[in-house]
Amino acid sequence: MKILAVCGFGVGSSMILKMTIQKALNELNVKGDVVNSDISDVKSQNADAIFTSPDFVNDLKKRVNTPLYPVKKYSDLEEVKGQVEKFLKDQD
Amino acid sequence: MMLNYYITEDYIDQMLESIEKFGTYIVLADEFALPHARPSEAVKKTGMSLLVVKNGVDLKNNDVKLFIVLAAKDSTTHTEVLQSLASFLMEKQNIKDVINAERVDDIETILEKRWK
Numbered sequence: 001m002k003i004l005a006v007c008g009f010g011v012g013s014s015m016i017l018k019m020t021i022q023k024a025l026n027e028l029n030v031k032g033d034v035v036n037s038d039i040s041d042v043k044s045q046n047a048d049a050i051f052t053s054p055d056f057v058n059d060l061k062k063r064v065n066t067p068l069y070p071v072k073k074y075s076d077l078e079e080v081k082g083q084v085e086k087f088l089k090d091q092d
Numbered sequence: 093m094m095l096n097y098y099i100t101e102d103y104i105d106q107m108l109e110s111i112e113k114f115g116t117y118i119v120l121a122d123e124f125a126l127p128h129a130r131p132s133e134a135v136k137k138t139g140m141s142l143l144v145v146k147n148g149v150d151l152k153n154n155d156v157k158l159f160i161v162l163a164a165k166d167s168t169t170h171t172e173v174l175q176s177l178a179s180f181l182m183e184k185q186n187i188k189d190v191i192n193a194e195r196v197d198d199i200e201t202i203l204e205k206r207w208k
Contacts, residue, residue: 008114009130011167012174016120019178038130039114055115075120075181 001032003087004047004066006056007074010038017074021051024081030088049087051080093141099163103134107161111152119154124187126177128162138165140173142199144191157191176207 003021007014014036021034037045039056047066054070061068067090069083093099106129111118119125143159150156160177164170180186186206193199 007117008110009128011130011164011170012126012128012162013117013120015171015174016126016178016181019175020182023178023182053115053117055117072117073119073121074117075124075178076122077182 001030001091002047003032003034003084004042004045004050005034005036005074006039006042006050006052006060007036008039010036010041013074014038017051017071017080020075020077020080021084023077024084027081028084028088030084048091051083093139093161093163096139098135098137098139098141100134100136103129103132103163106130106132106134116152116154119151119156121181121184121187123148123155123157123191124181125151125154125156125159126162127159128164131164131166135163135165137163138169139163142190144193144199146191158187180207 005014005017005021018034018036025032042060042064049069050060050066051069051071054072057068057070069087071080071083073079107127110129118127141161145157148155148157189202190199193202
């Protein structure tokens with residue numbers, strides 16, 4: 001399983017989001033790869049899910065078929081965990 | 093950071109442009125923002141700078157009281173420090189305690205104890 005964490009530049013915020021997702025996966029006892037990327041590089045990454053800001057969702061919807069999970073606050077563990085759980089449920 | 097030659101004025105413009113272009117996802121937690129732009133010539137040294145605004149700043153309808161500016165010279169040097177930052181931010185009480193600190197010394201003590 002591969003999850004992509006996306007922000008505008010791929011150097012700061014998406015890295016933080018990646019770590020929050022990893023922490024959520026650990027707490028849920030689920031194994032998975034989390035990779036971060038900038039918005040322009042999304043297409044080259046093959047992922048099962050994309051976690052990103054609600055501001056990017058519409059733009060990404062037009063470009064990729066990967067399921068999108070919006071996250072408002074990238075280091076809010078409860079919010080991220082909620083979206084990870086939603087993603088896992090959608091996988092079943 | 094500009095005065096200490098970590099960044100040039102261009103970097104400040106780039107950080108502002110990023111908010112206009114991409115929105116406010118740099119508000120990573122309630123009352124916390126991580127202003128930054130992509131690594132560029134405008135960054136002379138990788139570093140971070142912390143600012144507490146007790147009364148808060150309205151960042152497009154987000155009330156932000158704690159800012160940490162990130163200046164990254166490349167896309168790898170700062171990875172470790174971001175790991176520490178991520179863990180620090182996930183404990184929401186840490187953000188509250190830094191904002192409520194009365195003196196710079198108190199902020200340093202909080203960071204010394206809880207920044208891993």
